[in-house]
Amino acid sequence: MITKLSQLVEMAKAKRKRKIAVAAAGDYDVLEALKNAEKEGIVEPVLVGIQSRIELICKEIDYDISGYEIINVEDRFEASLVASKLIRDGQADILMKGLVSTGQLLKAVLDKEKGLRKGNILSHVAVFESPHYHKLLGITDAAMNVAPTFEDKIALINNAVEVFHLLGEPNPKVAVVGAVETVNMRMESTMHAATLSMMNKRGQIKGCTIDGPLALDNAVSKKAAQIKNIESDVAGNVDIIIAPDINGANFLYKALNFLGGATTAAVIMGAKVPIVLTSRADSERSKFLSISLAAAIG
Secondary structure: OOOOOOHHHHHHHOOOOEEEEEEOOOOHHHHHHHHHHHHOOOEEEEEEEOHHHHHHHHHHOOOOOOOOEEEEOOOHHHHHHHHHHHHHOOOOOEEEEOOOOHHHHHHHHOOOOOOOEOOOOOEEEEEEEOOOOOOOEEEEOOOOOOOOOHHHHHHHHHHHHHHHHHOOOOOOEEEEEEOOOOOOOOOHHHHHHHHHHHHHHOOOOOOOEEEEEEEHHHHHOHHHHHHOOOOOOOOOOOOEEEOOOHHHHHHHHHHHHHOOOOEEEEEEEOEOOOEEOOOOOOOHHHHHHHHHHHHHHO
């Protein structure tokens, strides 16, 4: 298992250069991140969107795209459909969100004729490198699934586990977290956590070790777990945190980035290929590392 997000770049370089189809590519931040990834020899872009805008931005940021394909599409949703179809037809390996809403992009991804649906659930998987934790930490789902059902959480676990398998961890430790580490009949998330843990123990969810419910402190701190007399293979050494809903995951995502000094790479999983879907508030480094993550696991 890699221990630093910078190692994603080396993982991606060790593979053939990936073609990345960018939907509505006329976005300064996205093109800057692509420029950096292309310099490293990680990706080759196929830019779908308003050609004049793309060329103007690239000129302003000194990004030479003369050797790359630009597909002129005015409408942002249509650009998303075209970018998705490029991947469906084997002409690109990674999809990236440009200047288009997340809803429009995902509508194109889920299109029955031109889309990229693989499983039942698409989910956001973020991987953090924090100065306050001893290894990389995965969190899901901070961006897509608002109030995941029990069945949804199984899919979220499988998508996140797939990322960690591809990064070299054969048996990631998964904590299903919430406000408390005990089962409470009035807190549905704790019931979900206990059932998911039991399903894992019985081999119904494979490729990982699951424990829950766990509160965040005992998921990431051995000392906190010991104080509360929690005996667990996961507590204090978690690889992947499954939040109860998008609020919890998003709060944690942004707290790590903006208060905790963490660095992030993130992808959408569950489609035929990884999807790079970054926030405008994400750092330039995070956008570059997200491209590197997609190229490394795609």
